[in-house]
Amino acid sequence: MPELPEVEVVRRGLAEHVSSRTIENVDVLHARAVRRQEGPLNVALVGRTVRCVSRRGKYLWLPLDDGTALVAHLGMSGQLLMQPKEAPDEKHLRVRIRFDDEGRELRFVDQRTFGGLMTAELVGDDRDGHLPADIVNIARDPLDPYVDDVAFIERLRSKDTQIKRALLDQSLVSGIGNIYADESLWRARLHGRRLTGSVGRAKAAELLTHVRDVMTDALAQGGTSFDALYVNVNGESGYFDRSLDAYGQEGEPCHRCGSAIRREHFMNRSSFFCPRCQRDHPQGRD
Numbered sequence: 205m206p207e208l209p210e211v212e213v214v215r216r217g218l219a220e221h222v223s224s225r226t227i228e229n230v231d232v233l234h235a236r237a238v239r240r241q242e243g244p245l246n247v248a249l250v251g252r253t254v255r256c257v258s259r260r261g262k263y264l265w266l267p268l269d270d271g272t273a274l275v276a277h278l279g280m281s282g283q284l285l286m287q288p289k290e291a292p293d294e295k296h297l298r299v300r301i302r303f304d305d306e307g308r309e310l311r312f313v314d315q316r317t318f319g320g321l322m323t324a325e326l327v328g329d330d331r332d333g334h335l336p337a338d339i340v341n342i343a344r345d346p347l348d349p350y351v352d353d354v355a356f357i358e359r360l361r362s363k364d365t366q367i368k369r370a371l372l373d374q375s376l377v378s379g380i381g382n383i384y385a386d387e388s389l390w391r392a393r394l395h396g397r398r399l400t401g402s403v404g405r406a407k408a409a410e411l412l413t414h415v416r417d418v419m420t421d422a423l424a425q426g427g428t429s430f431d432a433l434y435v436n437v438n439g440e441s442g443y444f445d446r447s448l449d450a451y452g453q454e455g456e457p458c459h460r461c462g463s464a465i466r467r468e469h470f471m472n473r474s475s476f477f478c479p480r481c482q483r484d485h486p487q488g489r490d
Contacts, residue, residue, distance in 0.1 A: 208379025209422035217437030219257040229238040239320035248323040261378025272357035282319030345379035367397030388415040390450035395482040
């Protein structure tokens with residue numbers, strides 16, 4: 205599933221192409237691509253002008269000129285592509301949105317149909333960015349300028365859980381998935397099974413810094429692409445997978461100490477870590 209860097213890459217591309225454009229037509233080609241929608245999607249969107257493109261965690265939304273927004277979640281394989289009108293339809297094209305000018309059209313493509321589009325009312329204030337109602341309970345992400353570092357550290361340490369589970373908790377901090385949790389924990393020399401209460405404030409602050417650094421590095425490289433399912437709005441893949449230190453590196457030498465990276469089962473997925481740099485001592489304290 206795309207994580208914060210991949211979704212932010214898509215947001216930036218969309219902002220360049222759809223801001224201030226008026227929607228002329230919406231063609232829904234697969235009913236499952238529209239989720240929790242009251243009434244037809246085209247009725248809600250046609251004639252509306254896109255103000256900008258916003259994001260929180262892994263959610264994207266396009267605020268419209270009537271106080272609502274088009275919300276998108278990419279799921280496992282969703283893509284938002286800007287294509288010339290004459291371009292052939294993609295095999296898994298689900299929704300097509302055309303504008304009242306001669307520019308490119310917006311296409312939602314989703315092979316596995318786990319993602320989707322919907323409209324929602326915007327709530328909140330300017331500081332919250334007028335969030336869609338379904339997103340208000342999602343925490344700010346590490347790159348949000350309004351995130352409260354001290355509050356994050358205290359909430360992290362107060363949780364009675366393993367630290368990787370905490371990083372994946374979207375009510376604590378949003379946008380971090382399996383890839384960037386493993387990469388951040390490797391940089392911080394913390395094992396994912398370490399208990400949150402055993403991590404000192406200084407170490408927790410260091411971890412947050414590493415999370416931000418990993419996200420920033422991934423953004424600079426267009427995100428992480430392991431297959432053709434994640435691409436930007438121009439259909440191009442990111443290349444941060446070439447810079448990964450832990451995730452997916454089972455058997456490869458640790459870039460820090462040379463030990464072989466290990467993989468273990470975690471929450472119906474895998475965790476990757478260095479057995480020497482990230483010792484498993486969940487009862488320890490920094």
